[in-house]
Amino acid sequence: xxxxxxxxxxxxISAAVALLLSKPEHAEVFLVLxxxxxxxxxxxxxxxxxxxxxxxxxxxxxxxxxxxxxxxxLAIIGMAILVNALRRSFSYFGELASDVMILLCVYVxxxxxxxxxxxxxxxxxxxxxxxxxxxxxxxxxxGGERVPPLLASRLRKGLEIHDRQVARGxxxxxxxxxxxxxxxxxxxxxxxxxxxxxEHGAPxxxxxxxxxxxxxxxxxxxxxxxxxxxxPDYICVVVTNNFHAFRAAMTARKAGVNxxxxxxxxxxxxxxxxxxxxxxxxxxxxRTVNLTMCALMTGLGVLITNA
Numbered sequence: 517x518x519x520x521x522x523x524x525x526x527x528x529i530s531a532a533v534a535l536l537l538s539k540p541e542h543a544e545v546f547l548v549l550x551x552x553x554x555x556x557x558x559x560x561x562x563x564x565x566x567x568x569x570x571x572x573x574x575x576x577x578x579x580x581x582x583x584x585x586x587x588x589x590l591a592i593i594g595m596a597i598l599v600n601a602l603r604r605s606f607s608y609f610g611e612l613a614s615d616v617m618i619l620l621c622v623y624v625x626x627x628x629x630x631x632x633x634x635x636x637x638x639x640x641x642x643x644x645x646x647x648x649x650x651x652x653x654x655x656x657x658x659g660g661e662r663v664p665p666l667l668a669s670r671l672r673k674g675l676e677i678h679d680r681q682v683a684r685g686x687x688x689x690x691x692x693x694x695x696x697x698x699x700x701x702x703x704x705x706x707x708x709x710x711x712x713x714x715e716h717g718a719p720x721x722x723x724x725x726x727x728x729x730x731x732x733x734x735x736x737x738x739x740x741x742x743x744x745x746x747x748p749d750y751i752c753v754v755v756t757n758n759f760h761a762f763r764a765a766m767t768a769r770k771a772g773v774n775x776x777x778x779x780x781x782x783x784x785x786x787x788x789x790x791x792x793x794x795x796x797x798x799x800x801x802x803r804t805v806n807l808t809m810c811a812l813m814t815g816l817g818v819l820i821t822n823a
Contacts, residue, residue, distance in 0.1 A: 518766060518802055521634035525626060558592065565589030568788045575785060584789040595621060608821070616817035623813050627806070631795050635762035639779045643677055646686040647775065649743050649752035650674045653735050653764065654695020654705030661702045663712045666757060666782065671712050673780035674755045678718065691718055692742065692752075694726040694735040732764060736771035743773075751775055757782045759790040763798055 536543055569586020576582045595617065602614040652674040655667045663671065674691060682688050691713055695705025704727035714720050726742055729735045736754075743750045751774060756764045758779030765777040782790065799806050
């Protein structure tokens with residue numbers, strides 16, 4: 517649940533406040549270090565995002581998804597310039613706008629750090645015991661029919677889970693590939709994934725396809741129907757890429773899938789943009805709460821300006 521990520525962040529903030537209150541003589545030094553640390557982190561993050569964005573464009577081409585890290589880095593710079601300009605205007609509305617923008621940035625930054633930390637922790641979870649199904653989520657195909665490296669990483673992870681369970685004497689789990697056929701694809705993703713698994717050593721009798729889904733939620737819903745029909749008390753592992761594991765786990769929970777989600781490795785240069793995309797998706801999925809918090813931050817900004 518996403519609220520677990522927020523609670524984790526609040527725990528760290530509470531611990532920091534408790535430490536500060538217990539050592540008031542160090543309060544000034546602590547606050548200065550936090551301020552300098554925030555500035556330094558922002559500078560390093562901005563440079564990293566811009567460099568990564570250029571790498572993404574060079575290796576993956578120009579698309580909105582590939583430009584996310586570059587655009588985020590430029591947005592941080594633009595936000596800093598805009599806040600400074602508003603402050604220098606020495607007007608009430610300039611000060612109000614800058615106060616609101618700073619508070620909104622603080623809120624979004626806090627939520628992002630919580631998301632990043634919890635996603636990292638969730639990604640460290642290992643498979644627990646034997647499972648009945650290894651569900652692998654699909655993604656786009658190269659040329660409409662070939663498995664790309666990103667998807668191959670998921671399939672390789674799923675096959676490893678299958679082989680390890682068999683090696684320790686457990687019953688072979690069903691390798692369930694999930695993904696429908698897109699408008700630019702020659703065959704369902706599930707079929708291409710199943711062929712890849714068989715070509716890389718999976719027994720054809722251990723592979724099953726779910727070829728109707730178009731979204732992650734449909735992956736979960738349609739696959740749950742297949743697993744429940746085969747074994748009502750099934751236990752499964754859902755495999756996706758590590759950057760997608762946390763959001764996939766939230767989707768699996770909502771869909772009532774009985775199992776955990778594991779992440780497979782992703783190319784380092786691809787991870788920042790993919791993580792930003794996942795974060796934006798999580799914000800949108802929880803838009804009611806986030807819009808409410810943004811409204812509260814705006815109200816707090818008005819109070820601070822008028823104080």
